Amino acid sequence: xxxxxxxxxxxATVAALVAALSLVFFYVPLDADQGFIQKIFYLHVPLxxxxxxxxxxxGVFAILHLRSGDSRWDAYSYVSIHxxxxxxxxxxxxxxxxxxxxxxxxxxxxxxxxxxxxxVFLMYATYYPFRYAIEDRERQARYASVFAIxxxxxxxxxxxxxxxxxxxxxxxxxxTANGGLPGEMMFTFLIxxxxxxxxxxxxxxxxxxxxxASGQLKRLRRALDVPTPGGSSRVAPEVS
Amino acid sequence: MTSSRLVYMAILGKDLRAELRTLQSLPAMTLFAIxxxxxxxxxxDRTSLxxxxxAGVLWATLLFAAILGINRLFVAEREEGGxxxxxxxxxxxxxxxxxxxxxxxxxxxxxxxxxxxxxxxFFLDSAAxxxxxxxxxxxxDLGLAATGTLISSMAVNSSARDLLTPLVLxxxxxxxxxxxxGASEPLLALGGPGYHRFGTWLAVLGLYxxxxxxxxxxxxxxxxxx
Numbered sequence: 251x252x253x254x255x256x257x258x259x260x261x262a263t264v265a266a267l268v269a270a271l272s273l274v275f276f277y278v279p280l281d282a283d284q285g286f287i288q289k290i291f292y293l294h295v296p297l298x299x300x301x302x303x304x305x306x307x308x309g310v311f312a313i314l315h316l317r318s319g320d321s322r323w324d325a326y327s328y329v330s331i332h333x334x335x336x337x338x339x340x341x342x343x344x345x346x347x348x349x350x351x352x353x354x355x356x357x358x359x360x361x362x363x364x365x366x367x368x369x370v371f372l373m374y375a376t377y378y379p380f381r382y383a384i385e386d387r388e389r390q391a392r393y394a395s396v397f398a399i400x401x402x403x404x405x406x407x408x409x410x411x412x413x414x415x416x417x418x419x420x421x422x423x424x425x426t427a428n429g430g431l432p433g434e435m436m437f438t439f440l441i442x443x444x445x446x447x448x449x450x451x452x453x454x455x456x457x458x459x460x461x462x463a464s465g466q467l468k469r470l471r472r473a474l475d476v477p478t479p480g481g482s483s484r485v486a487p488e489v490s
Numbered sequence: 491m492t493s494s495r496l497v498y499m500a501i502l503g504k505d506l507r508a509e510l511r512t513l514q515s516l517p518a519m520t521l522f523a524i525x526x527x528x529x530x531x532x533x534x535d536r537t538s539l540x541x542x543x544x545a546g547v548l549w550a551t552l553l554f555a556a557i558l559g560i561n562r563l564f565v566a567e568r569e570e571g572g573x574x575x576x577x578x579x580x581x582x583x584x585x586x587x588x589x590x591x592x593x594x595x596x597x598x599x600x601x602x603x604x605x606x607x608x609x610x611x612f613f614l615d616s617a618a619x620x621x622x623x624x625x626x627x628x629x630x631d632l633g634l635a636a637t638g639t640l641i642s643s644m645a646v647n648s649s650a651r652d653l654l655t656p657l658v659l660x661x662x663x664x665x666x667x668x669x670x671x672g673a674s675e676p677l678l679a680l681g682g683p684g685y686h687r688f689g690t691w692l693a694v695l696g697l698y699x700x701x702x703x704x705x706x707x708x709x710x711x712x713x714x715x716x
Contacts, residue, residue, distance in 0.1 A: 316712050373661035380658055383650035393644050396709045397658070400640065403705050404662055411665035411694055415672055 253459045256452070263452045266445035270438070278438040287351040292438055294344040296446035297337050298367060302405065304334030304450055305374060309402025312395035324391040325487040327398050329457045331377055333450055338371040366412035373401050373408075391487060461487075497581045501589035506596060508566060515559045516600055523555040523605040527612050539613040545674040548609055549667055552602065553634075553660075559597045560638035561655050563590060564646040573647075577714060587639060587710035591703075595635040602627050619677040622688070626677070629695035630670040636702040637662050643713050669694040 274292045281288035308330035315323035345364060346356045358364060380397055384390040431439065471477075509515060530547045531537065539547055567573050576586055606627065610617050637659060645654035673691035676684035 316709070369661055369664045376658045376661065379650065380644075380648070380654060383645075383648035383654055385649060389647065392712050392715065393647075396640075396644065396712055399709055400637075400662070400702075400705055403701055404665070407698060407701060408665045411668045411698075414690065414694065415668045 253463075256455055256459060259448070259452050259455060263445070263448040266441070266448050270442040270445040273438040273441055278434050284352050287348065290344055290348045290351075292442040293446075294341065294348055295439070296443040297344065298341045299443060300446045300450045301334045301337035301341055302367075302370070303447075304330050304337065305370070305405060306402055308334065309398045312398035312402070315391065315395045316399075321388075321391055321487065324395060325458065325461060326454075327395060328381075328487050329454050329461070331374060331398060333454050333457070335371070335374050335377070337450065338367070338374065341367060342371060362409075362413040362415070366409045369408055369412065370405055373404060377401070387487075394487075494582050494585045497579075497585045498589045498592075501586060502592050502596075505590070505593035509593075509597070515562045516597060519555045519558050519597070519601050520604050522558055523551050523601065524608055526551045526554065527609060531612065536613075538615060540615070540678055540680040542671070542675045544613060544678040545671040547613070548606070548674065548678075549630075549671045551609075552605070552630075553663065553667065555601060555605070556598055556634050556638065557656050557659060559594065559601070560634075560642045560659065561645075561652045563594055563639065563642040568646050573714065583711045583714050584707050586714065587706050590643070591635040591639040591706065594638055595631055598631040598634060599628075602631070614678065615680075616682070619674075619683040622677055622683060622685075623674060625692065626670055626673045626695070629692060629699060630666055632699040633666045633695065633702060634663065636699060636706050637666075640702070640706045640710070640713075643710070647713075666695065666698050669698065 270292065274289050278289075278292075280286060308327045311323050311327035311330060315321070315327060345367070349358050349361070349364070350356050377394070377397060381390060381394045384393055527547070530551070534543070534547075536543070564573075567576070576583075606620065606623070610620060641655055641659045641662065645651055645658070648654055669691045673688055673695070676686040676688065
């Protein structure tokens with residue numbers, strides 16, 4: 251049942267990605283200051299926004315899980331955070347490339363956005379050892395939800411604290427709320443954001459479908475009394 | 491006295507009495523902190539500290555010493571069956587959170603009563619910064635108590651136990667440490683305490699405390715269910 255709508259969603263994602271990339275490479279003008287390297291902006295910033303939103307969405311699913319006790323929401327929360335952590339790796343890598351090209355260093359401690367994203371990423375990277383250290387399935391789900399909610403409250407607080415710790419001597423590469431972007435760039439940026447958002451949704455849906463399929467397979471095997479091959483994952487939540 | 495206050499006093503009293511009789515956490519935390527100061531003295535090769543270096547040494551040491559105590563906070567509950575007793579008793583679970591966080595707060599204050607004067611004797615030229623520093627210490631302790639209680643109660647029920655507490659807690663307290671050392675840095679500056687952005691940092695500390703006390707209050711119920 252999780253597979254429903256996966257095909258049109260995948261097609262939409264591919265179309266949006268192709269559209270976004272063609273806009274990035276053939277339509278949008280070169281940045282006057284930074285030239286070609288600035289184009290990584292259309293990948294890096296949407297990835298970061300989608301990853302952060304994904305963390306918050308994971309927290310919302312966790313709240314739903316604790317309120318309803320339905321383990322389905324826990325699986326949603328797990329997959330959301332899982333995908334956002336993967337996106338987070340991409341954010342850190344693309345950010346590093348951009349920083350090297352425009353500031354001359356792979357890592358710049360004076361840039362609050364970089365530092366706060368790293369801290370948030372480290373926080374969510376501990377989600378896995380935390381979750382897998384708890385054996386009892388139900389307790390694991392409950393504790394993981396508590397973690398997701400706590401970390402969700404931590405994200406905005408962290409951004410505030412890190413931003414205040416810097417003296418803001420560095421020029422912001424792009425103004426807040428994209429105030430400084432000319433129309434063509436803004437349009438391309440929005441299309442890229444939609445494309446990356448669709449990519450995240452598709453991957454989340456895909457993983458949920460795969461989980462549900464393997465759960466069904468396991469139940470069928472058990473019903474038919476066929477031994478399950480290998481040690482199946484005791485760690486990831488199951489979807490029924 | 492309402493029943494929840496009775497429960498609160500009972501659990502807090504039990505914790506403090508147990509600590510006074512066994513002396514499991516506090517002496518270890520204190521000793522750890524003082525030894526760490528000695529290591530910093532040689533690691534940094536400085537005999538006196540000021541400004542950001544002093545703030546960094548103080549807060550890093552206090553944080554790691556606090557983690558020792560946070561790790562032990564729920565060990566007795568787990569090993570001696572305290573969790574089962576609390577689950578059986580018809581008490582509000584959030585009261586348990588409040589009592590445990592208060593116990594941790596008392597530990598941290600007791601730790602700092604010994605360790606911060608030692609820090610001043612070891613590294614500081616004057617003790618003028620200590621009075622305003624207590625405000626920063628208290629607000630940071632409140633935040634550490636809230637997050638520490640929350641994480642400790644989860645970690646103690648996992649198979650990784652004391653491995654998990656520092657792993658999860660360290661990233662979680664980064665904003666707290668940023669604000670605490672931001673407020674302490676001008677206080678510990680050479681040539682008398684300064685108050686650059688002192689109020690702003692205190693506000694951040696207060697906000698952090700408020701948010702995580704509320705989060706703890708909201709979710710602690712689910713940690714004791716079974």
